[in-house]
Amino acid sequence: MLSFIKQYGKTVLFAISVVAVLGIAFGIRVNGHTGFIQAAYGRAMEGMDMPDVRGLGDTDAVKAAAARVRPQIVFRCGKILPQVPVDLKAMLTARDADGNQVDVIITDIITKGGGSVFVGAACTPEAFVFPNAGIYIMEVTVSDREKKTAKAQFRIPVTGI
DSSP: OHHHHHHHHHHHHHHHHHHHHHHHHHHOEETTEESHHHHHHHHHHTTOOOOOGGGOHHHHHHHHHHHOOOOEEEEOOOOBOTTSEEOSGGGEEEEOTTSOBOOEEEEEEEOTTSOBOOOSTTOOGGGEEOOSSEEEEEEEEEEOTTOOEEEEEEEEEEOOO
């Protein structure tokens, strides 16, 4: 037994000390609060008035904005030929949750191979020219006045005949 105490005495004493400190820290009870952290928080918060935020008008506005539906984008595409100017903006319409029309922003037009053809200052959505026949993917974004945003991708078939 003496050799056990010599060998493991410090470890046993440390374990007993840890258990005692944890027991005091989490077992302390002050003003109905159990545990050191809860007791300290309870003591710090004594006498402070906590406002009831449920009655404030801003919470209703925040709830209404969060429940707002994203704008809906409608895409209509007719026959498109390569090397013929096309008004891309005329193909797109969008309405917000209130039914008001909002502007659609064309962010990119991508070829089947993944390359972008909607780059540079020469590209305008009102007179866009598709270089070749094929399937193109048009990426669009729309935001309403409440900053609700919708993004969509549309396939545009460009025929050679």
